[in-house]
Amino acid sequence: MSNITPNNLDAFWMPFTANRQFKSNPRMLVSAKGMHYTNAEGGQVLDGTAGLWCCNAGHGQPRIVEAVTRQITELDYAPAFQMGHPKVFELAARISAMLPTGLDHVFFTNSGSESVDTALKIALAYHRARGDGARTRLIGRERGYHGVGFGGISVGGIVTNRKNFGTLLAGVDHMPHTHLPEKNAFSRGIPEYGAELADELERIVTLHDASTIAAVIVEPVAGSTGVIMPPKGYLERLRKICDTHGILLIFDEVITGFGRLGTAFATDYFGVKPDMITMAKGLTGGTIPMGGVAVSKEIYDTFMNGPENMIELFHGYTYSGHPVAAAAGLATLDCYKEDGLFERANDLAGYWEDAVHSLKGCPHVIDIRNLGLIGAIELESIPGKPTARAFEAFLKCYLQ
Ligand SMILES: Cc1ncc(COP(=O)(O)O)c(C=O)c1O
Numbered sequence: 320m321s322n323i324t325p326n327n328l329d330a331f332w333m334p335f336t337a338n339r340q341f342k343s344n345p346r347m348l349v350s351a352k353g354m355h356y357t358n359a360e361g362g363q364v365l366d367g368t369a370g371l372w373c374c375n376a377g378h379g380q381p382r383i384v385e386a387v388t389r390q391i392t393e394l395d396y397a398p399a400f401q402m403g404h405p406k407v408f409e410l411a412a413r414i415s416a417m418l419p420t421g422l423d424h425v426f427f428t429n430s431g432s433e434s435v436d437t438a439l440k441i442a443l444a445y446h447r448a449r450g451d452g453a454r455t456r457l458i459g460r461e462r463g464y465h466g467v468g469f470g471g472i473s474v475g476g477i478v479t480n481r482k483n484f485g486t487l488l489a490g491v492d493h494m495p496h497t498h499l500p501e502k503n504a505f506s507r508g509i510p511e512y513g514a515e516l517a518d519e520l521e522r523i524v525t526l527h528d529a530s531t532i533a534a535v536i537v538e539p540v541a542g543s544t545g546v547i548m549p550p551k552g553y554l555e556r557l558r559k560i561c562d563t564h565g566i567l568l569i570f571d572e573v574i575t576g577f578g579r580l581g582t583a584f585a586t587d588y589f590g591v592k593p594d595m596i597t598m599a600k601g602l603t604g605g606t607i608p609m610g611g612v613a614v615s616k617e618i619y620d621t622f623m624n625g626p627e628n629m630i631e632l633f634h635g636y637t638y639s640g641h642p643v644a645a646a647a648g649l650a651t652l653d654c655y656k657e658d659g660l661f662e663r664a665n666d667l668a669g670y671w672e673d674a675v676h677s678l679k680g681c682p683h684v685i686d687i688r689n690l691g692l693i694g695a696i697e698l699e700s701i702p703g704k705p706t707a708r709a710f711e712a713f714l715k716c717y718l719q
Contacts, residue, residue: 346717351378364717372542372574373605376654383606383650390646399427399639407640410648414602414613417583417652419592424619426612426632427640431573431599432466434610435536438595439470440634441614442534442567448621451565454533455490458523458566462496464543465536465571465597474536477544492527494519494535498547500697504686505679506548507672513550520560529564534594536569539585543574546688546695554591561594567618568593573610577601578655580691581665588691594618604651609644664692683708 328342347359354377356364369375376383390406397404411425426441428434439457446454459465459474466472472481473488476496481487495516503510524532539554541547561568570593575585577600582588584596595618599610622631638644655661668691675694676687686697698708 353377353379362718365719367716370605371600372579373600375577375579375601376604376651376658376660380604380650380654382654383604383647386646386650387607387643390643394642397642398637399641400635403640404642404645406642406645406649410640410645410652411611413649413652414598414611418596418613419586421592421615421617422596422613423616424614426614426634427645428599428610428612429608429636429638429641429644430466430610431571431597432468432471433636434573434597434599434612435465435474435571436468436470437634438536438569438597438612439474439534441595441612441618441632442569444632445567445618445621446533448624451530453530454565456527456532457488457491458494458520458532458535459491460494460496460537460541462498462541462544462547463493463536463538463571464541465538466573490531492523494523494537496541496544496547497550497553498545499550500686503550503688505676506688507676508548508690510548510550510688514552514556516550517553517556517560520557524560524564524566529566532564532566534567534569535561536571538571538573538575539589539591540575540580540690540693542693545697546693548688548690549589554589558591558593567595569595569597571597573597573599577651578661578664579693581661581668582691583661602651603644603647604654606651607641607644607647608638609641609648668692
């Protein structure tokens with residue numbers, strides 16, 4: 320028998336956390352309401368990041384709580400393979416109605432990471448289904464974050480998330496990132512310089528030949544790497560190059576989806592339509608894990624071929640379209656609509672921009688960037704101690 324006591328913090332291996340540091344000085348959140356957490360000491364903590372960019376409707380929304388409670392009583396689980404339940408179909412239809420015309424079908428997952436791996440697999444299988452199976456290369460971008468599955472870290476570009484995990488997927492290449500502080504520091508909104516970095520995709524196409532490339536995946540606004548906005552005209556150029564060469568364009572909208580920029584998705588904000596959109600987080604307001612991949616009609620229709628009794632895509636998860644998550648998703652979409660939350664995000668964006676940029680000139684602030692309701696304040700590192708200053712700032716905010 321284990322000699323670990325129930326209240327011991329040792330047993331839980333915390334994700335993306337300095338475990339020993341945390342366990343010697345824990346920060347325990349015990350409840351949440353609106354935009355605040357309450358911690359174990361009874362303090363109020365402003366949730367300035369909406370959880371992990373996921374609680375877009377705020378905490379403790381009664382409509383979501385009620386829908387989840389009702390659903391778990393009525394139908395707690397239903398297999399998604401060869402069977403269905405009504406709410407997941409309704410949710411898919413509601414999401415496609417929010418997306419640009421032509422992005423008409425949604426495949427459900429349980430997280431952003433699974434959504435990314437799903438989208439990459441669909442891209443490969445799509446080209447094969449079209450008889451173009453030599454298109455196996457996937458192109459990501461330096462500093463990209465696409466979750467932690469092997470597909471996601473392969474196309475991702477954050478060295479710490481990649482270096483310990485072997486050779487990763489073969490046949491992946493990366494475009495350069497678009498963070499140009501020497502030209503774009505303290506930009507308000509979309510930065511002016513750097514659209515030409517999209518042309519690096521042309522160089523990669525020339526190197527490998529378009530006939531070997533399946534898809535390009537980017538975050539329209541990169542989040543986890545420290546927030547990088549696309550330079551003016553950059554996404555349009557990527558779209559054009561992909562079109563020229565028959566390459567699928569995937570927008571990873573796991574953080575930009577569901578109102579972060581004051582529009583339903585970043586595709587609306589930028590007016591650039593990808594072939595697939597990955598989503599998660601705000602889909603259920605962070606309440607119940609759920610992700611999804613929206614795909615174009617062209618992609619879906621390509622799979623709907625062959626004998627009708629055959630499974631068209633050998634992919635899916637036990638919890639794909641879980642009834643409780645689907646109920647949470649529907650109630651979350653109701654909150655966004657009924658409370659006009661995307662419009663409110665849009666209305667607040669100017670105020671937010673002025674507020675974050677008012678910190679210019681504060682000690683150690685070397686850049687401030689913003690878009691929609693995203694704001695990043697970059698602090699100069701302490702020499703020889705990467706991340707130490709940011710962690711110090713984080714602790715000060717937590718203890719406020
Ligand atoms: C752009 C992007 N893609 C994928 C993910 C992974 O999502 P998850 O942690 O739900 O697997 C994240 C998470 O932050 C993300 O920001």
